[in-house]
Amino acid sequence: xxxxxxxxxxxxxxxxxxxxxxxxxxxxxxxxxxxxxxxxxxxxxxxxxxxxxxxxxxxxxxxxxxxxxxxxxxxxxxxxxxxxxxxxxxxxxxxxxxxxxxxxxxxxxxxxxxxxxxxxxxxxxxxxxxxxxxxxxxxxxxxxxxxxxxxxxxxxxxxxxxxxxxxxxxxxxxxxxxxxxxxxxxxxxxxxxxxxxxxxxxxxxxxxxxxxxxxxxxxxxxxxxxxxxxxxxxxxxxxxxxxxxxxxxxxxxxxxxxxxxxxxxxxxxxxxxxxxxx
Amino acid sequence: xxxxxxxxxxxxxxxxxxxxxxxxxxxxxxxxxxxxxxxxxxxxxxxxxxxxxxxxxxxxxxxxxxxxxxxxxxxxxxxxxxxxxxxxxxxxxxxxxxxxxxxxxxxxxxxxxxxxxxxxxxxxxxxxxxxxxxxxxxxxxxxxxxxxxxxxxxxxxxxxxxxxxxxxxxxxxxxxxxxxxxxxxxxxxxxxxxxxxxxxxxxxxxxxxxxxxxxxxxxxxxxxxxxxxxxxxxxxxxxxxxxxxxxxxxxxxxxxxxxxxxxxxxxxxxxxxxxxxx
Numbered sequence: 001x002x003x004x005x006x007x008x009x010x011x012x013x014x015x016x017x018x019x020x021x022x023x024x025x026x027x028x029x030x031x032x033x034x035x036x037x038x039x040x041x042x043x044x045x046x047x048x049x050x051x052x053x054x055x056x057x058x059x060x061x062x063x064x065x066x067x068x069x070x071x072x073x074x075x076x077x078x079x080x081x082x083x084x085x086x087x088x089x090x091x092x093x094x095x096x097x098x099x100x101x102x103x104x105x106x107x108x109x110x111x112x113x114x115x116x117x118x119x120x121x122x123x124x125x126x127x128x129x130x131x132x133x134x135x136x137x138x139x140x141x142x143x144x145x146x147x148x149x150x151x152x153x154x155x156x157x158x159x160x161x162x163x164x165x166x167x168x169x170x171x172x173x174x175x176x177x178x179x180x181x182x183x184x185x186x187x188x189x190x191x192x193x194x195x196x197x198x199x200x201x202x203x204x205x206x207x208x209x210x211x212x213x214x215x216x217x218x219x220x221x222x223x224x225x226x227x228x229x230x231x232x233x234x235x236x237x238x239x240x241x242x243x244x245x246x247x248x249x250x251x252x253x254x255x256x257x258x259x260x261x262x263x264x265x266x267x268x269x270x271x272x273x274x275x276x277x278x
Numbered sequence: 279x280x281x282x283x284x285x286x287x288x289x290x291x292x293x294x295x296x297x298x299x300x301x302x303x304x305x306x307x308x309x310x311x312x313x314x315x316x317x318x319x320x321x322x323x324x325x326x327x328x329x330x331x332x333x334x335x336x337x338x339x340x341x342x343x344x345x346x347x348x349x350x351x352x353x354x355x356x357x358x359x360x361x362x363x364x365x366x367x368x369x370x371x372x373x374x375x376x377x378x379x380x381x382x383x384x385x386x387x388x389x390x391x392x393x394x395x396x397x398x399x400x401x402x403x404x405x406x407x408x409x410x411x412x413x414x415x416x417x418x419x420x421x422x423x424x425x426x427x428x429x430x431x432x433x434x435x436x437x438x439x440x441x442x443x444x445x446x447x448x449x450x451x452x453x454x455x456x457x458x459x460x461x462x463x464x465x466x467x468x469x470x471x472x473x474x475x476x477x478x479x480x481x482x483x484x485x486x487x488x489x490x491x492x493x494x495x496x497x498x499x500x501x502x503x504x505x506x507x508x509x510x511x512x513x514x515x516x517x518x519x520x521x522x523x524x525x526x527x528x529x530x531x532x533x534x535x536x537x538x539x540x541x542x543x544x545x546x547x548x549x550x551x552x553x554x555x556x
């Protein structure tokens with residue numbers, strides 16, 4: 001079996017995390033996929049240089065590296081560690097040849113109830129990281145996560161909040177990641193997408209569908225395109241009306257998909273992208 | 279054991295749903311609780327008139343009836359049934375002597391991806407129900423639910439959306455329910471509370487804390503006051519600054535609490551209210 005995926009389609013590695021990096025690259029070749037979003041852990045296990053070389057050899061563009069962030073610590077030592085780890089993430093992105101590092105801001109530190117303070121610490125960290133990243137031609141793409149993650153994963157819950165933070169910096173340094181799974185419920189999001197586009201800050205666009213019931217922990221129940229409540233073409237329309245013409249990543253955290261054959265999941269993901277997005 | 283709960287404290291019946299209505303009423307007397315928010319199902323099983331009489335006899339004020347709503351159906355027959363059921367809910371509220379019927383709008387109909395359309399159908403239903411309720415001295419209190427419920431339970435996800443709907447009607451007819459669990463993550467909520475207060479539309483105020491990890495289905499993991507990420511005094515401050523001086527209900531959907539002795543849970547809930555809210 002071989003295919004030709006749409007040119008803008010990108011598979012985020014987490015969608016088929018059961019595949020090793022060589023398997024992923026060859027599955028992409030088989031399905032005609034030209035773009036991948038990579039994750040730090042598997043890339044580092046395989047070797048950053050080696051992964052970069054493999055992608056180049058197969059003509060694969062690395063659309064994003066997921067992910068840096070977790071920048072909300074109060075403890076000074078923890079904070080230093082987080083910044084240092086994020087500089088490494090920038091270096092890895094540069095080595096992989098992607099211009100976009102996705103950032104998930106982090107949740108509330110243990111015992112804290114101060115969302116506003118946590119968001120300010122994200123801003124402080126961006127001020128340290130953005131110039132470092134810019135010197136390496138890497139843009140930071142702050143991702144608002146669904147409000148159900150506000151306490152334990154990401155204090156930046158809306159596109160408006162993400163843009164409020166990003167706009168403190170030059171657009172070439174800090175922008176946003178727009179993921180349908182996180183913002184589909186928000187009636188102000190279309191306006192915020194226009195704001196992001198006008199400012200040149202749409203640095204990544206990702207798709208996942210919203211299906212219920214949510215699993216315990218609410219992490220690994222993202223729906224396949226077409227299985228849920230989100231009109232993918234509507235959101236693609238907003239992003240394109242805002243001037244975005246870049247890659248579109250499909251990023252599914254889904255236990256049921258991970259239990260299946262990864263090549264089959266990739267081929268199906270391409271087919272669903274054609275059916276529900278293009 | 280007996281106590282005197284703070285005057286504005288109200289226990290929402292769901293918090294101690296293991297108690298029958300006579301047990302609830304006598305537990306309230308024992309803990310010095312003067313206000314209850316009731317739920318339709320147990321009230322109807324016991325008998326609406328009988329429940330009303332029991333509350334009156336014990337000097338208990340019924341602060342809200344939970345809940346009407348589920349007004350998003352497209353199917354005409356289903357829609358007629360929903361409206362009819364909501365008229366019954368209004369009648370029950372009037373019989374119980376509460377002026378406030380909490381409304382949960384309902385999710386997307388099966389197969390639909392049209393959030394905007396669903397929200398408009400809520401508005402259409404309010405137009406039919408609000409005058410009916412007003413004639414019976416009952417106010418409709420539209421409750422925004424956390425965005426994680428947008429698909430399957432409530433297409434009204436933010437206080438701003440709830441107010442956009444409510445403000446199409448007189449304030450004495452349609453207002454909002456403010457519940458910390460649903461809005462705590464939203465940095466625009468304090469401003470929306472001010473808007474609601476200025477318009478005389480804060481019809482109910484409820485508390486629950488946000489704890490993680492969320493359980494499967496995300497319904498029954500609401501935290502006891504003080505156990506989670508929400509600063510209760512901060513939110514009480516916003517609501518009071520907006521002019522609200524009414525009852526404060528504690529409404530916990532929590533499997534662990536339901537497995538315990540209901541009288542003990544009520545006494546503990548009062549104690550935590552004193553510790554974290556007053």
